[in-house]
Amino acid sequence: MGFGSSGESVIVVMDADRNRGKVDALNWALNNVVRPKDTVIVLGVLCDCCKKSSCFPFDIGIGVTAIWERLDFSSQGEKSLKLLEEEITKKKEEYQHTLEPYHRQCKRNEVKLEMKLVAGFSPKVVTVEEAQNNNTRWIVLDSHLKKDRFCIYSQVGCNIAVLKHNDVATIMPSLAPEGSGSSVMSEKPHKEDGNAAKEDKVPGSSPPIPSWYPLSWQPGFPREFTHAELESITNGFPNEDIIFENENLKVYQGILLKAPVFVKCFSGDHERFRAELKVYNRVRHRNILNLIGYCRMDDSMFLLSDYPCQGSxxxxxxxxxxxxxxxxxxxxxxxxxxxxxxxxxxxxxxxxxxxxxxxxxxxxxxxxxxxxxxxxxxxxxxxxxxxxxxxxxxxxxxxxxxxxxxxxxxxxxxxxxxxxxxxxxxxxxxxxxxxxxxxxxxxxxxxxxxxxxxxxxxxxxxxxxxxxxxxxxxxxxxxxxxxxxxxxxxxxxxxxxxxxxxxxxxxxxx
Missing domain, CATH: 1.10.510.10 (Transferase(Phosphotransferase) domain 1)
Structure with a gap:
């Protein structure tokens, strides 16, 4: 039929170690963002079976493309290699059984389905690489991979949906400018209890895309933020978004104007807050993580800064x-x-x-x-x-x-x-x-x-x-x-x- 040849791709990423055959993320993608002529690429990431590198190609069957996985057999011995092959075979059979009905459904709807099992790579690395190698419009992450969403979001030019529960997903609109090749969907995202999640927005009505300069270098920053704004930026300060914590300090990840940011919360340590704010107000250098804004309250003080996506x-x-x-x-x-x-x-x-x-x-x-x-x-x-x-x-x-x-x-x-x-x-x-x-x-x-x-x-x-x-x-x-x-x-x-x-x-x- 030739379907999928002129469409775009939707990538669905699942933790193959934890999902055990559950494909809620795929269901959400098919029900909400997949269109005829699209190619749906399901990435099943085996995070725990190995950590290092070599090459081990295989095919998952049902006429579905497979990709190489990076493994290291040099120190595992024949026994470990056999166990690893058994684990991969078991996982292939599991997905073969689970995805067969979806394969038939996609074929009827003129959608091409590809399944790729990947071992030995971090989910964010392989997701970004796959997105960059395809004309990707959406990436859908299952709930187990939500910790990787900020890193992936900052490196791709497409929309991201992060599955939460009960067929609810948090939407992160595309960072790419209009007309850049990563089209933006106009469908209204799912809502929880009748209200959209903090990051959920109808793509196309969101604020203008920032330039490649950091937010802290753009007009209007740094500035003072309200606590309500910080609630929206951090999606309610969830514990899973804490990337650093000690006795009086918590650092959260957040999204502001479609750009990832750090939000540093000082609890009862006002002197440290004032000292850092004084520094950030005085220094300005392209190799310093500069200030986007701040927020002062009775019990807590906050500093916002750009979030360098590659990490430390x-x-x-x-x-x-x-x-x-x-x-x-x-x-x-x-x-x-x-x-x-x-x-x-x-x-x-x-x-x-x-x-x-x-x-x-x-x-x-x-x-x-x-x-x-x-x-x-x-x-x-x-x-x-x-x-x-x-x-x-x-x-x-x-x-x-x-x-x-x-x-x-x-x-x-x-x-x-x-x-x-x-x-x-x-x-x-x-x-x-x-x-x-x-x-x-x-x-x-x-x-x-x-x-x-x-x-x-x-x-x-x-x-x-x-x-x-x-x-x-x-x-x-x-x-x-x-x-x-x-x-x-x-x-x-x-x-x-x-x-x-x-x-x-x-x-x-x-």
Whole structure:
């Protein structure tokens, strides 16, 4: 019949480990957003059966396309491999039985149905890849995958529906501009108890799509928000949207003008709120996670900021698959971005020098294009406010006592921390609190190799060396300058950044 050839695709993503044959998300998609000529791609993601990589192709049957899955059999042995194959066979038979009636129904309605089982990938990675490879109009996530919705939403140009319960879904309208190739549906979304969910909107009546600039850089921001606005942005502050929590702080994910945002809630810690708000009101740099707005109430204070969709640098370096995406060029760009940001805080900020005091890979987030953004100014100090605050020992250095506040000594905590960050970018390993196989502290192990230019022994083995390692040489020189024991003055960030840039004159001076 040739149906599906001229239509668009609707991707339905299900946690194949938990659903056990339930296809509520598929039912919702077929009843609400699928049209004749469409292709429905059902992704059954096996999240628990394996974690690493190799190739294992298979076909699920019923004339349905299958895709490769990434597995690692090298350390599992024949017994584990057999168990894995049995699990996959069982899952294929389960979906074969469950989807056969849907296959016939789709055929009658001129809809093409494809089923793809995927193992060894995170659901958000494979969903984004599948959406980018197809002319996708909708993505429908089952309720088990709602934690991935913000990351997926920020990287695709289509509508997203997240199944909740009783055939109710939360709608996240497309981020793509009109006419960009990702069409927008006009159907009215399902409602719960007669009222639309907070994110549910009729696509096409929503606010204008923002530009690719962060919200914090656009006219009208930062501004003060009402608590009612925050309720709408966070969909009611649900516990499942909390991405960080300690005694007096909770950080939520939310959506504002179709853009993902962080909402930081301070409970009873008004001094910390005021300190961070003061910093965000004064600093403005393209490598700082800038402020969108704030909200002040009697019991709680809130700060809103952009949400870099790739997550933290630490997360990428700790995960083998994600670390491979951080090429040497990208890592060098990250080093330059954060270095330039610290130079701005120390030397160029209009309101005087500011120390960050918490420069770590966990406080650096990556945008869609892997631009680095420095976050968490909860410990930051203005030198003009409190010089005595820096007469202490850095928890990261452990060995450098700040007994004087003369010259660049003031900035030694940030400079040393930046050196640790460079070491992490080069090695891919944690530079603080990490022991090598030889039982040495990471810095003690790395310094002699840096001094003798044995970079090949330091470079992250997960990356394939292209032969041109000048960026690594630049980062190594700067890391050595920041970390080596010294009796003389500390370098300033301008000098450190010049080394990262490969400035030969600066190299000769140190």
């Amino acid at each position: 640098l630490d997360k990428h370096l700790r995960c083998d698959e994600l670390a491979k995406n951080l090429s040497w060029k990208i890592r060098w760009d990250i080093a330059l971005g954060i270095g330039g940001c610290l130079r701005y805080l120390h030397e160029e900020c209009l309101y005087g020098p500011l120390l960050h005091l918490a420069v770590t890979s966990g406080h650096i987030f990556l945008s869609r294009s892997f631009s680095a953004l420095l976050t968490n100014f909860s410990l930051a100090k203005w030198l003009e406010d409190d010089d005595d605050a820096f007469e202490k020992t850095s928890s990261m250095e452990g060995s450098i006592k700040h007994t004087t506040l003369m010259g660049n000594e003031r900035f030694s905590i940030d400079v040393y921390a930046y050196g640790l960050l460079l070491l992490e970018l080069i090695t891919g390993q944690k530079s603080f609190g990490f022991d090598t196989r030889e039982g040495q502290n990471m810095v003690d192990w790395a310094l002699p190799l840096l001094e003798n230019r044995y970079l090949s022994q330091l470079m992250d083995p997960r990356l394939i060396c292209s032969g041109d390692t000048k960026e690594v040489c630049y980062m190594g020189s700067a890391a050595l300058l920041c970390l080596k024991n010294r009796s003389g003055p500390w370098p300033c960030m301008s000098e450190v950044v010049a080394l990262v840039q490969g400035d030969r004159f600066t190299m000769s001076q140190w």
